[in-house]
Amino acid sequence: xxxxxxxxxxxxxxxxxxxxxxxxxxxxxxxxxxxxxxxxxxxxxxxxxxxxxxxxxxxxxxxxxxxxxxxxxxxxxxxxxxxxxxxxxxxxxxxxxxxxx
Amino acid sequence: xxxxxxxxxxxxxxxxxxxxxxxxxxxxxxxxxxxxxxxxxxxxxxxxxxxxxxxxxxxxxxxxxxxxxxxxxxxxxxxxxxxxxxxxxxxxxxxxxxxxxxxxxxxxxxxxxxxxxxxxxxxxxxxxxxxxxxxxxxxxxxxxxxxxxxxxxxxxxxxxxxxxxxxxxxxxxxxxxxxxxxxxxxxxxxxxxxxxxxxxxxxxxxxxxxxxxxxxxxxxxxxxxxxxxxxxxxxxxxxxxxxxxxxxxxxxxxxxxxxxxxxxxxxxxxxxxxxxxxxxxxxxxxxxxxxxxxxxxxxxxxxxxxxxxxxxxxxxxxxxxxxxxxxxxxxxxxxxxxxxxxxxxxxxxxxxxxxxxxxxxxxxxxxxxxxxxxxxxxxxxxxxxxxxxxxxxxxxxxxxxxxxxxxxxxxxxxxxxxxxxxxxxxxxxxxxxxxxxxxxxxxxxxxxxxxxxxxxxxxxxxxxxxxxxxxxxxxxxxxxxxxxxxxxxxxxxxxx
Numbered sequence: 001x002x003x004x005x006x007x008x009x010x011x012x013x014x015x016x017x018x019x020x021x022x023x024x025x026x027x028x029x030x031x032x033x034x035x036x037x038x039x040x041x042x043x044x045x046x047x048x049x050x051x052x053x054x055x056x057x058x059x060x061x062x063x064x065x066x067x068x069x070x071x072x073x074x075x076x077x078x079x080x081x082x083x084x085x086x087x088x089x090x091x092x093x094x095x096x097x098x099x100x101x
Numbered sequence: 102x103x104x105x106x107x108x109x110x111x112x113x114x115x116x117x118x119x120x121x122x123x124x125x126x127x128x129x130x131x132x133x134x135x136x137x138x139x140x141x142x143x144x145x146x147x148x149x150x151x152x153x154x155x156x157x158x159x160x161x162x163x164x165x166x167x168x169x170x171x172x173x174x175x176x177x178x179x180x181x182x183x184x185x186x187x188x189x190x191x192x193x194x195x196x197x198x199x200x201x202x203x204x205x206x207x208x209x210x211x212x213x214x215x216x217x218x219x220x221x222x223x224x225x226x227x228x229x230x231x232x233x234x235x236x237x238x239x240x241x242x243x244x245x246x247x248x249x250x251x252x253x254x255x256x257x258x259x260x261x262x263x264x265x266x267x268x269x270x271x272x273x274x275x276x277x278x279x280x281x282x283x284x285x286x287x288x289x290x291x292x293x294x295x296x297x298x299x300x301x302x303x304x305x306x307x308x309x310x311x312x313x314x315x316x317x318x319x320x321x322x323x324x325x326x327x328x329x330x331x332x333x334x335x336x337x338x339x340x341x342x343x344x345x346x347x348x349x350x351x352x353x354x355x356x357x358x359x360x361x362x363x364x365x366x367x368x369x370x371x372x373x374x375x376x377x378x379x380x381x382x383x384x385x386x387x388x389x390x391x392x393x394x395x396x397x398x399x400x401x402x403x404x405x406x407x408x409x410x411x412x413x414x415x416x417x418x419x420x421x422x423x424x425x426x427x428x429x430x431x432x433x434x435x436x437x438x439x440x441x442x443x444x445x446x447x448x449x450x451x452x453x454x455x456x457x458x459x460x461x462x463x464x465x466x467x468x469x470x471x472x473x474x475x476x477x478x479x480x481x482x483x484x485x486x487x488x489x490x491x492x493x494x495x496x497x498x499x500x501x502x503x504x505x506x507x508x509x510x511x512x513x514x515x516x517x518x519x520x521x522x523x524x525x526x527x528x529x530x531x532x533x534x535x536x537x538x539x540x541x542x543x544x545x546x547x548x549x550x551x552x553x554x555x556x557x558x559x560x561x562x563x564x565x566x567x568x569x570x571x572x573x574x575x576x577x578x579x580x581x582x583x584x585x586x587x588x589x590x591x592x593x594x595x596x597x
Contacts, residue, residue: 015288018284022281028273028277032277035281038281038284038287039284041288042284042288042290042291045288045291045292045295046291048295049291049294049295052298053298058242058294058300059291061242062245062291062294065246066287069245069253070284072249073249073252073253073276073279073280073283074280076256076257077256077276077277080273080276081273083260083269083272084269084270084272084273086269087265087266087269087270088266088270093277096270096273098266098267099267099270099271099274099348100345101406101410
C-alpha cells in the first residue's frame with residue numbers, strides 16, 4: 001500500500017538531490033537540471049496533497065501552472081547560458097567572475 | 102457531472118461580472134499584443150511605434166485604475182482583492198514603468214544595436230502585468246504566477262542585449278539565482294497547501310491548518326516561502342545577486358529593477374504580515390521576529406558594504422538593499438493603522454531611485470563610465486546634473502527638506518509609538534539600527550559631490566553639458582522630491 005508518506009519521502013529526496021546539484025555548482029546546465037528537479041519535487045507534493053482536496057482540485061491546477069512556468073524559466077535560462085558561452089567559451093560558474101566586490 | 106452543469110451558469114455569470122475589475126491589467130494585456138504587432142510590422146516604417154504603443158498602454162492602464170479608487174471589491178472567486186492599497190501601489194508601479202520606458206528609449210536612441218528595441222517594451226509590459234497581479238491577490242497560486250511572470254521578464258530584460266561580457270554574466274547569475282529561489286518557494290507553497298488544503302493566505306481555513314500542523318514543518322515551509330519573496334526584495338541573505346546584476350545590466354534596466362519589483366513584493370509582504378499577525382497564533386510572532394531580524398541585518402549590511410564601493414551602480418545596489426531594510430520596518434508597523442506610511446515611503450523610494458538613475462544614465466552617456474572616479478572635476482562642467490544628483494543624495498540619506506526625510510520620519514515615529522505602547526525591545530533595536538545606518542549612509546552619498554566639486558579632473562575634455570530629455574526627467578523628479586518634502590500633506594492626504 002503506497003500512502004501519502006511515501007510520496008512525501010520521495011519528493012524530499014528529489015528536492016535534496018536538486019539542491020545538491022545547485023550547490024555543487026559545476027556547470028550552469030547542471031544547475032538548471034537541479035532547479036528542474038526541485039520544481040518537480042514540489043509538483044509531486046502538490047499532486048499528492050491534491051488527492052485530499054476533491055472540491056477545488058487546487059493542487060492539480062497549481063501543478064499544471066508550475067510545470068508551464070518552470071518550462072518558461074528554463075527556456076530563458078538556456079538562452080542566457082548560450083549567450084554566456086558565446087562570450088566566455090565556458091559555462092562553469094566558477095570561471096565566470098568578472099563581476100565581484 | 103450534474104453538479105457541474107448546475108453551477109456552470111452561475112460560475113460563468115460570476116466570471117463575467119468580475120471582468121470589469123480586471124480592467125487595468127486587461128489594458129496591459131491588450132497593449133502587450135498590440136506592442137508585438139507594432140514590433141513585427143510597423144517598426145519598419147516608424148521606429149518609435151512600439152514605444153508609443155506601450156506609453157499609451159500605461160496611460161490607459163492608469164486611467165482605468167482611477168474608477169477603482171475607494172471602491173473595495175473582490176472578484177474571480179476571491180482570487181482578486183481590490184482595495185485602495187492596491188490601487189495606489191499600481192499607480193506607483195505604472196508611473197515607474199512609464200519613466201523606465203522613456204529611460205530605455207533615450208538610452209538606446211543614440212546606440213546602433215543589432216537587437217530590436219521593440220521587444221524590450223513588450224517584455225516591460227509583461228513585467229507590469231506580473232507586478233499588478235502581485236498587488237491585487239491573496240491567493241498563493243496567483244502570487245506564484247505573478248512572481249514568475251515578473252522574474253522571467255526581468256531575466257529577459259537583463260540578458261536581452263548581452264553587449265559585453267558583464268551583461269551576459271549578470272543575466273546568468275540573475276536567472277540561476279532567481280530560478281533556485283522560486284523553486285524553493287514553490288516547494289514551500291506545496292507544503293503550505295498540504296497543511297491547509299487552501300491557497301488563500303487570509304482565509305481562516307489556511308490559518309487554522311497552519312496552526313494545527315507540526316511547528317517545525319510550518320517554520321520550514323514559511324522560511325521557504327520567504328525565500329521567494331526575499332529574492333524579489335533582495336534582503337539579506339538573498340541579496341547576493343543584486344550588486345552584480347545592477348552593475349552588469351544596462352542602466353535603464355537597472356533603474357527598473359531597483360524600483361518597481363520592490364513595490365509589488367512589499368505590497369505582498371505587507372498583506373501576508375497583516376493577515377498573519379492579526380491572528381494571534383505563534384507563526385504571527387514568528388513572522389514579526391523574522392522580519393525584524395532580517396530588517397536589522399539588511400540595513401546594516403547594505404549600508405556598510407556600500408561604503409567601500411567605487412562603481413556608482415554597485416553603490417546604488419547596496420543603498421537599495423539598505424532601503425529595503427527600511428521598507429521592511431515600514432511593513433512591520435503598517436498593520437497598526439492604514440498603509441499610508443508604507444505607501445509614502447514606497448513613493449519616496451521610487452522617486453529618489455528613478456531620479457538617481459536618470460542622472461547616472463545621463464553621466465554614463467557623457468563620460469562612458471559609471472565609476473565614482475570618473476566624476477572627478479565634472480561638477481563645474483555639468484552643474485545642473487550634479488546639483489540635482491547631490492540633492493537626491495541628501496534625500497536618500499534622509500535629511501530635510503526632502504521626501505526621504507519625511508518618509509523616514511514617519512516610519513521612525515510609528516515604530517517609536519509601537520515601542521512605547523508595547524515596550525518590546527525589538528522595536529527599539531530597529532529604531533537604533535535605522536538611525537545609525539542613516540548616519541553611515543551619509544558617508545557614501547556625499548562621495549558624489551566630493552568627487553564632482555572638490556576633486557580636480559585629470560583631463561580637460563570638452564564635453565559641454567547639453568540638456569537631454571533624461572536630464573529634464575531627472576530634474577522634474579528632483580523637484581518632486583523637494584516639493585513633496587516641503588508639502589508632504591499633498592501625498593499623505595491622497596493616501597488617507
